[in-house]
Each structure stands twice: as structure tokens, then as C-alpha cells.
Amino acid sequence: MDFSPELSEDQLQIKEWVHGFAEKVVRPAASEWDEREETPWPIIEEAAKLGIYGWNFMAEAMQDPTGLTLPVAVEELFWGDAGIGMSIMGSGLAAAGIAASGTQEQIMEWVPQCYGTADKVMLGAFAASEPNAGSDVAAIKTRAVRDGDDWVLNGTKTWISNGGIADVHVVVAVVDPELGSRGHASFVVPPSTPGLSQGQKFKKHGIRASHTAEVVLEDCRIPGSCLLGGPEKLNERLARIREGKPGNAQAAMQTFEATRPSVGAQAIGVARAAYEYALQYAQDRVQFGRPIIKNQSIAFTLADMAMEIDAARLLVWRAAWLGRNQKFKNAEGSMAKLKAGRVAVWSTERAIQILGGNGYTREYPVERWHRDSKIYDIFEGTEQIQQLVISRAISGLRIE
Numbered sequence: 465m466d467f468s469p470e471l472s473e474d475q476l477q478i479k480e481w482v483h484g485f486a487e488k489v490v491r492p493a494a495s496e497w498d499e500r501e502e503t504p505w506p507i508i509e510e511a512a513k514l515g516i517y518g519w520n521f522m523a524e525a526m527q528d529p530t531g532l533t534l535p536v537a538v539e540e541l542f543w544g545d546a547g548i549g550m551s552i553m554g555s556g557l558a559a560a561g562i563a564a565s566g567t568q569e570q571i572m573e574w575v576p577q578c579y580g581t582a583d584k585v586m587l588g589a590f591a592a593s594e595p596n597a598g599s600d601v602a603a604i605k606t607r608a609v610r611d612g613d614d615w616v617l618n619g620t621k622t623w624i625s626n627g628g629i630a631d632v633h634v635v636v637a638v639v640d641p642e643l644g645s646r647g648h649a650s651f652v653v654p655p656s657t658p659g660l661s662q663g664q665k666f667k668k669h670g671i672r673a674s675h676t677a678e679v680v681l682e683d684c685r686i687p688g689s690c691l692l693g694g695p696e697k698l699n700e701r702l703a704r705i706r707e708g709k710p711g712n713a714q715a716a717m718q719t720f721e722a723t724r725p726s727v728g729a730q731a732i733g734v735a736r737a738a739y740e741y742a743l744q745y746a747q748d749r750v751q752f753g754r755p756i757i758k759n760q761s762i763a764f765t766l767a768d769m770a771m772e773i774d775a776a777r778l779l780v781w782r783a784a785w786l787g788r789n790q791k792f793k794n795a796e797g798s799m800a801k802l803k804a805g806r807v808a809v810w811s812t813e814r815a816i817q818i819l820g821g822n823g824y825t826r827e828y829p830v831e832r833w834h835r836d837s838k839i840y841d842i843f844e845g846t847e848q849i850q851q852l853v854i855s856r857a858i859s860g861l862r863i864e
């Protein structure tokens with residue numbers, strides 16, 4: 465075991481490279497795209513030209529044996545802005561969904577199409593949630609029915625990042641309703657497939673540059689080859705479950721498990737942005753004839769922020785390493801995501817307090833960071849669902 469949190473030369477270069485993009489391109493544009501509540505296409509295109517948005521970068525990061533390259537890069541990008549960051553990283557959830565369940569050929573065919581090229585940027589979306597199936601993923605109703613060589617999908621997905629504007633949608637659907645959550649499978653819906661459309665686009669509290677919408681599937685016909693993992697694997701799995709033998713985790717859960725460390729890293733990026741801003745502000749702002757940082761209540765808050773952010777990052781890095789090199793034992797992915805989300809919400813709220821009236825206005829970025837931070841208590845498993853996963857892992861009991 466090595467406790468020195470030293471990054472390799474390559475990782476330090478990537479960190480600096482992504483930080484430069486976040487500082488020069490993302491952060492200056494953050495307020496504008498937050499107000500516009502639209503996908504920041506020019507910035508995604510710029511990221512694609514630089515190689516920050518694209519399958520090659522993701523593939524390189526995913527091959528890194530330490531697992532740390534991705535969270536390190538993600539923290540820097542989200543330090544720039546979480547809304548724009550989600551627009552750039554949102555395709556990663558679709559890519560993770562394909563990587564979690566797909567065959568090698570499917571991964572090679574579809575993951576690059578979640579990103580496109582520098583000249584023709586494409587997006588991916590991962591659609592699991594439904595109006596009556598958020599935390600309770602088992603309650604998914606979207607149905608996939610075999611029809612000859614094809615599958616036909618019907619249902620409504622909701623709160624989907626890049627939903628309806630993505631080129632590649634990965635959809636989790638029920639193939640055998642009698643088997644509950646173990647009767648789910650994941651499908652790729654190829655670009656421009658008839659029967660897939662965008663429903664309501666949501667106006668949100670934070671990460672407003674990231675598109676979130678319903679995805680409506682009406683007799684959406686896709687080729688048999690779009691079943692991730694292929695028919696033999698599915699039939700084998702369903703047969704095992706029908707015989708009462710243990711089956712794999714839910715298709716959606718496998719994806720969320722894999723992405724939790726980098727979602728935690730997103731939250732840390734937001735928390736660090738607020739901490740750094742508040743630290744500088746507290747040194748510059750003078751009240752009662754001295755910088756406000758000279759008051760212990762302010763300085764101690766900043767000390768706690770620095771400590772909490774470091775603690776959260778260590779949990780995220782541990783989870784990222786375990787995720788790559790071993791399996792999680794005590795829900796370390798959930799611990800990392802839960803802690804990072806809480807730290808982001810708390811740090812950004814404290815940053816508003818340190819900035820006082822200025823912190824409460826849209827002239828300063830901390831109110832946006834606070835709005836953005838709240839999503840980390842909600843998506844990819846709420847705070848309570850992470851607690852549920854952790855409590856089950858540590859107790860071995862079926863906590864409800």
C-alpha cells in the first residue's frame with residue numbers, strides 16, 4: 465500500500481491541460497450558458513478539437529491502471545463549470561452503459577459514436593430513470609419485445625442528460641416482467657431511429673447548461689444486434705434466474721457503480737472552485753479594519769473546507785483505484801460519491817456565507833456553484849440510496 469497521493473508525470477500533464485481549458489474556455493463562458501439553459505455546442509466542439517471531448521481521451525483514461533486519470537481530469541473540468549462539464553462528460557454515462565453490458569464488437573461500434581469526431585461532434589445519453597422508477601430502478605416499465613430479428617421499445621424515460629438530442633441512446637428496458645429488476649436488459653438506439661423522440665425539456669435549479677429531458681419511445685424498432693451483450697448471454701442469464709440461481713446486478717446498477725468515482729470527482733471540482741474563491745475573497749475583503757479571514761470563524765470555516773475537500777478526494781481516488789484494480793468491498797464507490805456530494809453542497813453554501821451579500825448575487829459565481837452542487841445529492845443515486853448501499857454492504861443485512 466502506498467499512501468503518497470503522487471500522480472504520474474502523464475497524469476500531472478493531463479491535469480494541467482484540462483485545467484488550462486477549464487480556466488481559459490469553460491469558466492469565462494459559465495455564467496452565459498447557465499443563463500441560456502442551452503447545450504454549449506461551441507464549447508463541446510472546442511473540447512473535441514483539443515481532444516478533451518472524444519473517445520480517444522476516454523479510452524486512454526479508462527486504460528490507466530491506477531484508475532485516477534479520469535477523476536483527476538474530471539475534477540479540473542468541473543472546477544471550470546459543472547453545467548458545461550456535464551455537457552462534455554454526459555456522453556460518458558452512455559459509453560459506460562455500453563462498456564458495462566456490451567460485447568467487444570458493440571463497444572467498438574457504438575462507444576465512438578457517443579462522441580463523434582472533432583469535425584462532427586456526437587452525443588450519447590443513458591436512459592434508465594422513468595417517472596415512477598427513479599431510486600427504485602426495479603420499477604422500470606419501458607418494455608422491449610422481440611419481433612422477428614428486431615426489438616421494439618415502448619415507454620417514457622425521464623430526467624435524461626442529453627435525452628432526445630443525443631445521437632446514441634442507451635435504454636434500459638424490461639425483457640421479462642416476471643423477473644422484476646433481473647428481467648432488464650440494455651439496448652442501443654442508433655442515431656435517427658424512428659420512434660424515439662424528446663419529450664419535455666426540464667428547467668433546472670443548477671447545471672443548467674446541461675440538457676435534461678424526457679425520452680419517449682413509441683414502437684421504436686431496433687435491430688437485434690442492438691441488444692447489449694447479445695441474445696445468448698441474455699437467454700443464459702434469464703434461464704439461470706428462472707431456475708432460481710443468482711443473476712447479475714441490474715443493468716442500470718452496473719453502469720452507476722462504474723461511474724460513481726468520477727461523479728464524486730465532479731462534485732469535488734465544484735467544491736474546490738468555491739473554496740478557492742472564498743479563500744481569496746476572505747483575504748481581500750476588509751471589515752472592521754482587517755481582512756475578514758483574520759476572524760477565526762471565517763478562517764476555521766476555510767480550514768474545514770480544505771480538510772473536507774481533501775478527505776472527499778481521497779475517498780474518490782480510493783474508489784477509482786478499487787474500481788479499476790479490484791471490486792468494491794464495502795460500497796467504497798457509494799461512500800466516495802456520498803461524501804463528495806455532501807462536501808460540495810456544504811462548501812458552496814459556506815462560500816456564499818463568506819462572500820456575504822455578494823455571494824447571494826449572480827454577479828459572483830458562488831451562488832451558481834451552490835445551485836450546481838445540489839445535483840450531487842440527487843443523480844446517480846441519491847444521498848439516501850448511497851446510505852442504503854453502504855449500510856447493506858457493512859451489515860450484510862437487507863436494510864429497507
Ligand SMILES: Cc1cc2nc3c(=O)[nH]c(=O)nc-3n(C[C@H](O)[C@H](O)[C@H](O)COP(=O)(O)OP(=O)(O)OC[C@H]3O[C@@H](n4cnc5c(N)ncnc54)[C@H](O)[C@@H]3O)c2cc1C
Nearest residue numbers: 590591592593598599623624625676842843844845846848
Ligand atoms: C439533472 C438530472 C440529470 C439526470 N440524468 C439522468 C440520466 O442521464 N439518466 C438517467 O437514467 N437518470 C438521470 N437522472 C435521474 C436521477 O438518477 C434520479 O432523479 C434519481 O435517481 C432519484 O430518483 P427520483 O428523482 O425519482 O427520486 P425518488 O426516488 O422519488 O426519491 C425521492 C426522495 O426519496 C428518497 N428515497 C427513495 N427511496 C428511498 C429509500 N428506499 N430509502 C430512503 N430514502 C429513499 C430519495 O433519496 C429522495 O430523497 C437525472 C436527474 C437529474 C435531476
